[in-house]
Amino acid sequence: MSPDTKKPCILALSDGTVVRGKAIGKIGTTGGELCFNTSMTGYQEIFTDPSYYGQLMMMTYPHIGNYGTMSRDDEANRVMIAGLIVRSFSDDFSNPIADGSLQEYLERNNVVGITGVDTRRLVRHIRTEGVMNAVISSETTDEDELVKQAKEWDSMMGLELATKVTRKEAQTIPSDGPYKLAVFDYGVKKSILDNFVKRGCTLRVFPAEAELDEVKSWGADGYFFSNGPGDPNASADYALPIIEYAKSTGKPLFGICLGHQLIAMSEGIEVKKMFVGHRGANQPVKNIETGLVEISTQNHGFAVDEDKMDESVADISHINLNDQTIEGLKFKNFPGMSVQYHPEASPGPHDSQYLFDQFLEMVKEGAGDKVQG
Structure with a gap:
């Protein structure tokens, strides 16, 4: 036309x-x-x-x-x-x-x-x-x-949207590996699930408002909290009790985007609305541990408030080189890591795929005597 x-x-x-x-x-x-x-x-x-x-x-x-x-x-x-x-x-x-x-x-x-x-x-x-x-x-x-x-029009501040995009009931996604992950779907992308499955993880993907008893019965080797829309503060009522349970198991936790924000909130770190937000496939992120710079895919309008960081509960693992905002955390009170950006990068560069491997190493260590089958 x-x-x-x-x-x-x-x-x-x-x-x-x-x-x-x-x-x-x-x-x-x-x-x-x-x-x-x-x-x-x-x-x-x-x-x-x-x-x-x-x-x-x-x-x-x-x-x-x-x-x-x-x-x-x-x-x-x-x-x-x-x-x-x-x-x-x-x-x-x-x-x-x-x-x-x-x-x-x-x-x-x-x-x-x-x-x-x-x-x-x-x-x-x-x-x-x-x-x-x-x-x-x-x-x-x-x-x-x-x-x-x-x-x-409704402001994004205070808007709960994860339950608008989550699945209606839990779903198991099989793999040929021995490790079991509990995935909490706040709007999880297909490419994130694919990254776990190809690394030998069988997934039980739970809806945003998951039943705790059902989560417990899965017996996960690790817990993943996904990306999703809306104000993370509006998702706290149903998300934080599950995160607290996951931390209590001693198994590793991993969060991306909204999941990163929610895990931080569970440790008392505040999340703020950004002036503009980061959205694109060209955001430079510095890994504090290695000193290397990754070009990353990002999509978020909220971020962990760097002025409210508590170094007794987490170390900053990654920062954004454009505005120095927090892009990643490693937690001190439980085995956990989280990033604000998208290592699955769909679309975008693959610089950050190693984060899935790092988490899987934590899962393997925590799983103890499980043997690759």
Whole structure:
């Protein structure tokens, strides 16, 4: 479809900023927290990452849709973003193994979007003014009404979303290895589960609001707390009792993204809302222990508050070289580690895959006399 034949569309920000473009995806109205991702590729993995649930995704790379979509690239069984903003949308694609176009994919998943937007200018605006809510509409041209809607949209602060994206019941994922992991699904990505399975871990994946008795009966050799959307403080009621139990077993714990924040909170370390957040596949992270720098994939709007760190409960293992925020912790009162970024890196670089190996070594040590079968 030519850009000239697309329906007019409006993006309205809660601070009154309004931009006009053309509609992509489903015709409709949607809203959420406006964030941006700097990745050049991997748009489908980004759209299906549960950590983005309820957010409007603005891609900074200008050309989106040019390699179509493939079902194998989904990180979840549905699209998680609330809406899409791009500079130049491609209705046609050149990938011979693609299942279909991005336009078909967005329509099938009921995603409202806008193209023809100066994303570079908008990203600079967000970086200056801070993250804010916005509304996309291809149904109305009433700018004042859309700005009003954006101002009234629910804030991410205090918003509990992990239960919106978790599975309904526990699921076992087998492997050919002897180790058993309990995985707590706050919005876990498929590629994280794949990383554990290929390392010989049989998984019992529990929903966010897991029953403690069922967790105990699994007899795990280690506990993993996943990524997910929303304010971690709003997930504390159901997550922290499980984390406390996991710590009491003496078995190792590992957390990524939201899981990292929740484990830190269980040790009394506070988590804060970030001014903008980190989202992209090019974030430099320094490993404090080795001195090496990793290029990482990140997706988070909350972070452990470096001003509230308690060195008696954890050491900082990784820092972000862009803004010095905390990217990883090693805990002192139990065998545990956590990172704010995504070592599974889908999409993105593979510099941080070693973290899965480190955790598995902790699992093997804690499992004692279990023998690789």
